[in-house]
Amino acid sequence: MTATVEQICTLLEPFNSNGTTLSARTDISSDLNIDSVTVMDFVMEVEDHFDIEIPLNLLSETRTIGDLAQVVEARTKKG
Amino acid sequence: MDLLAKLQGIADRHQRMMSMGVNAIGITNDRIISPTRAMIEGRETILAGTNNYMGITFDPDCIEAGKRALEEFGTGTTGSRIANGSFSLHVELEQEFARFLDRKHCIVFTTGYQANLGMMSGLAGPRDTIYLDADSHSSIYDGCTLSGAKLVRFRHNDAADLDRRLTRGEGDEGGKLVVLEGIYSMMGDRAPLADFVEVKKKHGFQLLCDEAHSFGVLGPHGRGLADEAGLEDDVDFVVGTFSKSVGAIGGFGAGNHPLFEYLRYAMRPYMFTASSSPASIATSLAAIRKLAAEPQRRTRLRDNSARLFHGFRQLGLDLGCDQVSPVIAVKCKDEPSTIAMWNALLRSGVYVNIALPPGTPNKLCLLRCSVSAAHSDADIDRIIELFGTVVAQGHGQTAANV
Numbered sequence: 001m002t003a004t005v006e007q008i009c010t011l012l013e014p015f016n017s018n019g020t021t022l023s024a025r026t027d028i029s030s031d032l033n034i035d036s037v038t039v040m041d042f043v044m045e046v047e048d049h050f051d052i053e054i055p056l057n058l059l060s061e062t063r064t065i066g067d068l069a070q071v072v073e074a075r076t077k078k079g
Numbered sequence: 080m081d082l083l084a085k086l087q088g089i090a091d092r093h094q095r096m097m098s099m100g101v102n103a104i105g106i107t108n109d110r111i112i113s114p115t116r117a118m119i120e121g122r123e124t125i126l127a128g129t130n131n132y133m134g135i136t137f138d139p140d141c142i143e144a145g146k147r148a149l150e151e152f153g154t155g156t157t158g159s160r161i162a163n164g165s166f167s168l169h170v171e172l173e174q175e176f177a178r179f180l181d182r183k184h185c186i187v188f189t190t191g192y193q194a195n196l197g198m199m200s201g202l203a204g205p206r207d208t209i210y211l212d213a214d215s216h217s218s219i220y221d222g223c224t225l226s227g228a229k230l231v232r233f234r235h236n237d238a239a240d241l242d243r244r245l246t247r248g249e250g251d252e253g254g255k256l257v258v259l260e261g262i263y264s265m266m267g268d269r270a271p272l273a274d275f276v277e278v279k280k281k282h283g284f285q286l287l288c289d290e291a292h293s294f295g296v297l298g299p300h301g302r303g304l305a306d307e308a309g310l311e312d313d314v315d316f317v318v319g320t321f322s323k324s325v326g327a328i329g330g331f332g333a334g335n336h337p338l339f340e341y342l343r344y345a346m347r348p349y350m351f352t353a354s355s356s357p358a359s360i361a362t363s364l365a366a367i368r369k370l371a372a373e374p375q376r377r378t379r380l381r382d383n384s385a386r387l388f389h390g391f392r393q394l395g396l397d398l399g400c401d402q403v404s405p406v407i408a409v410k411c412k413d414e415p416s417t418i419a420m421w422n423a424l425l426r427s428g429v430y431v432n433i434a435l436p437p438g439t440p441n442k443l444c445l446l447r448c449s450v451s452a453a454h455s456d457a458d459i460d461r462i463i464e465l466f467g468t469v470v471a472q473g474h475g476q477t478a479a480n481v
Contacts (some may be wrong), residue, residue, distance in 0.1 A: 035436060035437035036437055037436065037437040037440075038436075038437070038442065040213070040232060041213070041441075044213070044232060044234065051247070052247070053231060053244065053247045053248060055208075055229045055230050055231055056223075056230035056231070056232055057229060057230055
């Protein structure tokens with residue numbers, strides 16, 4: 001597990017109410033059974049933790065924790 | 080794979096609701112008696128969840144104007160505004176709204192939902208960024224998506240958070256649009272407009288305020304939150320709806336920008352749909368003149384809202400916001416108890432809205448009331464009394480099957 005994935009997993013814990021085991025392959029919405037608004041709330045936490053911008057437009061193609069980690073890494077490098 | 084298979088979860092959730100009573104998210108009004116009364120499930124019911132803020136839906140002058148328009152202009156326009164669907168009525172309504180709003184330009188849409196779809200997508204394009212409040216109405220989210228702009232969501236009513244996000248996007252080219260609402264439809268709270276105007280001075284963006292729930296309601300002229308806050312010059316664009324204070328259906332966008340009128344040729348939700356029916360436009364026209372001539376409607380609404388708000392507070396209910404507002408949401412424990420209480424309230428003769436996640440912020444389950452200027456003191460007191468038994472004392476929390 002990369003450092004980014006690990007940090008994302010920690011940020012995701014408060015939203016993980018059914019105690020799913022988290023990994024890079026976890027589908028954030030369907031595996032955790034959380035709705036679209038909650039996904040956006042979670043992404044806002046990720047934005048603030050890494051001090052980056054993750055536009056909503058990217059979310060439709062960001063399904064797993066691994067996908068999100070890639071977005072985070074690409075955007076942290078840029079800044 | 081069956082495309083509709085993904086609806087199974089919704090079907091299961093709906094079945095659970097139906098097993099507890101009637102369809103809370105699709106109740107049928109068999110007859111509408113007045114702005115505050117309907118026949119529902121065979122009972123005369125107080126309506127306390129209709130957004131009919133001015134209570135204008137049965138105004139004799141509005142009804143007369145609608146009848147006349149039906150006779151003079153027919154049942155429908157059969158065309159879009161950019162083809163054959165612009166009647167003198169539409170133009171007159173736009174002029175009347177511009178006057179009421181004290182804006183140079185106003186464009187009328189077929190629904191309030193389309194007003195937001197049109198304005199967001201007309202104002203912003205793929206090179207621009209829209210900053211939208213996290214609690215924005217779905218029509219704003221959908222309009223933002225349609226625009227193709229970069230979408231950045233900021234924390235609800237948090238101007239400092241918007242400031243931070245604008246700073247992150249400082250190097251971006253293209254325009255920036257910030258979208259707020261006058262009164263948020265679920266919790267009833269207002270945007271802290273002065274704080275956002277400060278951020279605007281620092282970063283320079285164009286500001287749109289959706290006054291759907293505050294138009295007709297707030298401000299010395301009833302123009303909404305910006306009117307109340309005395310900050311209309313700082314708000315570049317106003318959006319609103321005819322389906323609440325105006326008691327019809329339709330929506331508007333307004334502004335002073337010299338190129339504003341050309342939005343008509345850049346907004347697909349305006350261009351590619353039939354224009355509002357003559358009757359709807361005519362009743363809206365009569366209603367806006369009433370709202371201008373009868374400020375006592377706003378006073379009455381404010382008094383009624385205060386009466387319900389303080390009554391609920393005395394019951395110790397957990398409310399959506401701490402300011403008197405015509406939208407008063409009561410926070411409930413969970414989905415089953417909310418459904419049970421909603422059914423108990425309906426059986427006792429009051430209709431309110433049920434609001435459940437993801438339609439609410441922070442996964443809240445709400446019994447949402449909206450107050451009307453047409454409610455009597457006795458109506459408000461009855462609503463308070465019923466919330467006392469059903470919600471505060473908990474008599475409706477499990478008794479839904481009785």
